[in-house]
Structures are given as C-alpha cells and as structure tokens.
Amino acid sequence: MIEIRFHGRGGQGAVIAAELLAQAANLDGKIPQSFAFYGAERRGAPVVSYARIDDRPIRLRTAITAPDIVVVLDPGLVEVAPVMDGLKPGGTLLVNSPLPPERFPTPKPAFVATLDATQIALSHGVGSRTMPIVNTTMLGALSRVSSVVSLSAVQHAIDEHVPARPAENGLAAIEGFHTVRVAELPGLPGGKAPSGPVAPALSSEVPEGPIASMASDVLHTSSWRTLQPVITREKCTRCNFCWKFCPDNAIDLDSEGFPVVRNEHCKGCGLCAVECPPVAIEMVVEGGA
Amino acid sequence: MTRLVLSGNYAQSYAARLARVQVISAYPITPQTTIVEQLAKFVSSGELPAQFIKVESEHSALQVCVSAAALGARTYTATSSQGLLLMHELLHWASGMRTPIVMGVVSRSVGPPWSLDADHTDTMSQRDTGWVQIYPESNQEVLDSVLEAFRLAEDLAIRLPVMVAEDAFYLSHTVEPVEVPSQAQVDAFLPPRVPKGTLVPGKATRLGSYVGPADYVRFRREQARAMERVPETLAAIEEDYGRRMGRTYGGLVQEYRTEGADAVLLTMGTASTTARAVVDELRSEGKRVGLARIRVFRPFPAKEVRDLASRVDRLGVMDRSWTFGQMGSAATEVAAAIQSSPRRPRLSSFLAGVGGRDVGTALLREMFRDLLSKEPSGLRWLDMDPPKEVPLHG
Numbered sequence A: 001m002i003e004i005r006f007h008g009r010g011g012q013g014a015v016i017a018a019e020l021l022a023q024a025a026n027l028d029g030k031i032p033q034s035f036a037f038y039g040a041e042r043r044g045a046p047v048v049s050y051a052r053i054d055d056r057p058i059r060l061r062t063a064i065t066a067p068d069i070v071v072v073l074d075p076g077l078v079e080v081a082p083v084m085d086g087l088k089p090g091g092t093l094l095v096n097s098p099l100p101p102e103r104f105p106t107p108k109p110a111f112v113a114t115l116d117a118t119q120i121a122l123s124h125g126v127g128s129r130t131m132p133i134v135n136t137t138m139l140g141a142l143s144r145v146s147s148v149v150s151l152s153a154v155q156h157a158i159d160e161h162v163p164a165r166p167a168e169n170g171l172a173a174i175e176g177f178h179t180v181r182v183a184e185l186p187g188l189p190g191g192k193a194p195s196g197p198v199a200p201a202l203s204s205e206v207p208e209g210p211i212a213s214m215a216s217d218v219l220h221t222s223s224w225r226t227l228q229p230v231i232t233r234e235k236c237t238r239c240n241f242c243w244k245f246c247p248d249n250a251i252d253l254d255s256e257g258f259p260v261v262r263n264e265h266c267k268g269c270g271l272c273a274v275e276c277p278p279v280a281i282e283m284v285v286e287g288g289a
Numbered sequence B: 001m002t003r004l005v006l007s008g009n010y011a012q013s014y015a016a017r018l019a020r021v022q023v024i025s026a027y028p029i030t031p032q033t034t035i036v037e038q039l040a041k042f043v044s045s046g047e048l049p050a051q052f053i054k055v056e057s058e059h060s061a062l063q064v065c066v067s068a069a070a071l072g073a074r075t076y077t078a079t080s081s082q083g084l085l086l087m088h089e090l091l092h093w094a095s096g097m098r099t100p101i102v103m104g105v106v107s108r109s110v111g112p113p114w115s116l117d118a119d120h121t122d123t124m125s126q127r128d129t130g131w132v133q134i135y136p137e138s139n140q141e142v143l144d145s146v147l148e149a150f151r152l153a154e155d156l157a158i159r160l161p162v163m164v165a166e167d168a169f170y171l172s173h174t175v176e177p178v179e180v181p182s183q184a185q186v187d188a189f190l191p192p193r194v195p196k197g198t199l200v201p202g203k204a205t206r207l208g209s210y211v212g213p214a215d216y217v218r219f220r221r222e223q224a225r226a227m228e229r230v231p232e233t234l235a236a237i238e239e240d241y242g243r244r245m246g247r248t249y250g251g252l253v254q255e256y257r258t259e260g261a262d263a264v265l266l267t268m269g270t271a272s273t274t275a276r277a278v279v280d281e282l283r284s285e286g287k288r289v290g291l292a293r294i295r296v297f298r299p300f301p302a303k304e305v306r307d308l309a310s311r312v313d314r315l316g317v318m319d320r321s322w323t324f325g326q327m328g329s330a331a332t333e334v335a336a337a338i339q340s341s342p343r344r345p346r347l348s349s350f351l352a353g354v355g356g357r358d359v360g361t362a363l364l365r366e367m368f369r370d371l372l373s374k375e376p377s378g379l380r381w382l383d384m385d386p387p388k389e390v391p392l393h394g
Helices: A014-029 A117-123 A137-143 A153-163 A166-179 A241-245 A269-273 B010-018 B035-042 B057-071 B079-086 B090-097 B138-152 B183-189 B212-227 B230-245 B272-284 B302-309 B329-338 B363-373
Strands: A002-009 A031-037 A046-054 A069-072 A092-096 A112-115 A180-186 A198-200 A227-231 A249-255 A259-261 A280-283 B004-006 B024-027 B051-054 B073-078 B102-107 B132-134 B162-167 B177-182 B253-256 B263-267 B289-294 B295-299 B314-319 B346-351 B380-382 B389-391
Touching: A002 A014, A014 A031, A014 A046, A014 A137, A014 A153, A014 B004, A014 B177, A069 A137, A092 A137, A112 A137, A117 A137, A117 A166, A137 A153, A153 A166, A166 B057, A227 A259, A241 A249, A241 A269, A269 A280, B004 B010, B004 B138, B010 B035, B010 B102, B010 B138, B010 B162, B010 B177, B010 B346, B024 B035, B024 B057, B024 B272, B035 B051, B035 B073, B051 B057, B051 B263, B057 B073, B057 B079, B057 B090, B073 B079, B079 B090, B079 B102, B090 B212, B102 B138, B138 B162, B138 B177, B138 B183, B138 B230, B183 B230, B230 B295, B253 B272, B253 B302, B263 B272, B263 B363, B272 B363, B289 B363, B302 B329, B314 B329, B314 B363, B329 B346, B346 B363
Parallel strands: A002 A069, A069 A092, A092 A112, B024 B051, B024 B073, B073 B102, B102 B162, B132 B162, B263 B289, B263 B314, B314 B346, B346 B380
Antiparallel strands: A002 A046, A031 A046, A031 B177, A112 A180, A198 B389, A227 A280, A249 A259, B004 B177, B132 B295, B253 B289
C-alpha cells in the first residue's frame, strides 16, 4: 500500500488532486481511498488531503501519519506547514517550485522532485496568476516520479472528472510529467525537519477546557495569505477606513496615525484595499513572485 | 453493475436516485451538503424525475417529507449534527405517523464547542425517536444500506422511517470504489412503494391527530411491535439483496474472528474497518481477540449481543458518544442487554474518536490491551492528551 499526503492552499485543488488520483488509480485497476480533513475552508488557507492506493481492499480508515509520498502544491507551504512530518525514509517529496530539488532537504534520506507547476499551469491557462490551479500538473509529475499511477490514467481521469478546461489540464499534466526533476538526497544531519510556526495548545491555556475561542493574536492566521497589502504613505489620508474594515484587527496605527499592517495576522483578504477611499493600498502577490 | 469511485455522500445520492425517490426535501449543512447538491443536479438534469422542495430549515425539510410520505410518496432527506437536532420534534412525528422516510445522516459532533467532525452524539441523542438506525462502515455499504432501507421502511409490516448514518469525513468525504447496481437490478429489488394507510387527496382522512389515553398506548405498542419485526424483515431483505447484488453485511451485528476469542471489541461505523485489521495483527501475534460490529443500533440487537456474551469473557465497546452518569452510549445498552444473559462477561467502555479524534491502529491496540489485562471494567476516556503544539493547518 502506498500512502500519499497532499499539501495545498484552499482553492488550489489539493482535495481534488487526491480525488483525481483515486479516480486514476481505479482506472489503473488498483483500489484507491482518498480523503481530507477540513478546517476553516478559505481560499489561501493551508489544506491537507490524503490518498491510499493498494492492490487489495484498504482496511484502514484513519489519518496518514507516515506517508510514502508528500506532494506540496504551493512552494510557500514548505516554510509555514509541517509538510515533511512523518515522510518515510526512502519516500518521495514532490514540490511545486522553480528551485532545484536540492533546495528542499528532507529529514531522512528521500527522493526529492521539483517542477515549476505554477508556470506550467499558467502557460496552459489553468487558474489565475494569484491562484494558479496546479493539481493536474502535479499529478502528471507524480506519475513520473512514482509507479503509483500511470500518466494515461491521470489523463483519462482528467477527461472524465475535471469540469473546466479538461484539455488544458491534460496538457499541463503531460508537461508536468516531462518537466519534473528528481534528486536522491541523503537526509539532514540530525534528521529534523524544518517546522512551521505553531500555536500553543488551547487546553493548556484554559484548565477548565476550551470555553473561549482562540483569538487571532494567538493564532497567526497569516499562513493563509497569498496576497499582501502594501500601503503608499504619500496617498494615505489617515481616514482609518482600513483599520475599521479589517476583519482581523491586522492594522495598527502608528504614532502619527498612519496605518501599519501587522503581517503575522493579515490573511490577505484585501478588504482594506477595496475600502481605501484614496486607493492608497495595493494587493501584491506574496513574496513578489 | 458499474464500479465508480464515489464519496460516501455521493453513494447516498446515487442510491436515492436508483431508488427513484419522488420527493426530496433537505437543508444544507456541513458535511451533508454534497448529498443534496448531487441530488439537486440529478433532479435538474432530469435524470431523477422527483420534486426537490427547498425549505428554510431542517425542521421544515422533515415536515415536507412527513407530509409527502403521508400521501404515499417515496421520500428522502439528509442532514447532520445540529440539523438533526433541529428535526427532533419531527423525527417523532415521522415515526409515530408510520411514514417510511429514508434519511442519510452524516454523523457529526454537536456544538458547543463548534466542531464539524465524526462523532455519534447527533444520532445517539435521537435513538429513542422510533427510527431504525443503520451505521455502515464503507461507501459501498452506504449505497447498499440506503436501498435496503427503502425496502425495510416501506414494508407494510414495518412502516417506520430509517436513518443511514455515515461517519463524517471518514465516509462522507472519502472517495473509494463503489459497485453501483444497474437501474434494472434496483427496480427488481425495490418495486414502487405500495401506499397503505396514507392520505388520499379529495378524501377526508386524519393521520396523527388527537387520541385519548386509552388509544394512545395502543398506537405506541404497534410502533414498538413494528420495530420488533425489523430484525427478521431486514434479514430477509438482506438475503434478497445478496442474491441479486452479491453483497450482504451479516445482519444486525457482524462478527469477525470471534471464534475462541478471550476478548471481543464492539464497534460501530468506520472504526470497525481499522479494528478488523488490528484484530488480524493481534491474532497473528497469538492473541485471541475478535471484533463485533453493531451495524443496526435501532432496534438494539439485544439478542445478538446476548448470544455473543454467552461465548466470551471480556467485552469492550468503543463509543463516540456517551450517557452522562453511565458509560458510552452503546456500552450502556450492551450492559442492559447482557444483564439478562446467563453468562455476563466483564464489560469495558472506551470513549474514543469523540469530535473527530482519529481512531488509529495504536488506539485500537490499546483497547485490546486493556481488555486482555486485569484492568477493572467500566468507563475509560482514551486518547485525552492535549496536543503539545497545534500545527497551523487550515
């Protein structure tokens, strides 16, 4: 049995990626199981989905904690989500990134594969610049770097189950298959994975139990952000509209009354930019990509 | 028969379509939503010539189904958690009026604190509303159970509503291969409903209106008798289903490797699949353990449980819900059932998987280890350690 975990952001198609993989594996004559655990579903929020593929009926209905393969749909997630947790020694890490595989060292020896799936998806008109849909490109690459599924089954699954632009998605999968680069990496000294930021456990905060919700100043929901507000001070009239409309209190006012974005809380929703009367706020793609 | 890769929710929708339901009324709630979305698609595309009646709440949804079923229609609805709780009053109406409604329930925890994950508190808190309750463990069984549920509900000796309760996410949003029978196969198994004791348009009839104390209890006794006939009727339906489709699920309680077992764990729903794999592991290590899955919780399979109790010394029950002051919900009922058994095994109640805590192989092994040890009987909340840190997943 092969166990696979997908990391993506809401809207990128991580859940559909796992489901498409299940459809493709079924076409290959294998027995698939695919599932996801849901939290705060929102465009941009980190999401995780899973798949198991076997030749026999699958007898586990439980989370995957030691995956054979990890697929990361968004390069930014390597920094903010524990994508390498539990990856089996000798397993495969497949990352959507223009960087070479060597830039993603794993805790244990593993195969690391990368491809610029964002660029491939966009070149085929799949998704948009702020939210490229890379799942089909990544499945094409997955069919190259592992024997878990065949490219032809991936193509058939796309034809049958992708409602929008199946032809373009199919071409993106083929290009993903041909573009992906793999390296066999020895594993990091000490075997520790880079871990993302963590929030304190709720139940230790309140001995009687979770009687209150966790506030945003504890839970840094900025990992959801794919777009960042940039304020042009020269245009700002200090009207405080952005401060008033920010749903996450992520805007402070400095000593002169100018707004300052608190990056650890900003989810990148863009409401401030919409509401700003002098249009002094622009939403730019995170990391300037 | 076609093999499709379906979620548990779509297995519900496909089954309702194959059953040729005539009236659907439902209100969306996570994680049930895709059941009714898919049914709405079937209706709007014309694949399912049914009326999909939109309403403003679950209470109204079930009221619509009660009314439509009282007029003789084959009716289906689906809900989850808070939605099921809002239906509570109408659940009694549906059962008391003997309307053969089939409802898909995605079993989800109940708030507060707000939560969306697998748990049995929603369905267990409705266990005495007079509905038959079936708890499948796979998407295949979801589809098969919904089809069996219509035959059972509409059987003139039964005429009771049936819930088919699937674990949230572990089935509702998990996709896996499902053998979908052909329409001809289903039509042969499930002919159109034969209405009896229903309202007739244009003819003055009353259903469910006032009766005095002398008559009230007679209605209740008839309802209870109908429930008592469920095991036998369902067994016959399952046999027929097995003959036509090649699949059966072993009646009310499905046993696995209980022969010669020192300890048997009772489970419901999806934990059973993983538990079966754990039983195999432990058996290969020389430990004599077995599994019994409660497939039908209402009517409670007291006879089957007593029969099991007569063969084992130690019984454990895993529950995703509990009865305050007692033990787990199912454990409490198992205790009541074995009370009159000539041989009473030591009984342990394990609370696990509450609010969607994952039930993995290690946790199930812990239950068996506890059962085989000298631990005293009674209630144990397992897997209670708070996570040391919360990864920033969505």
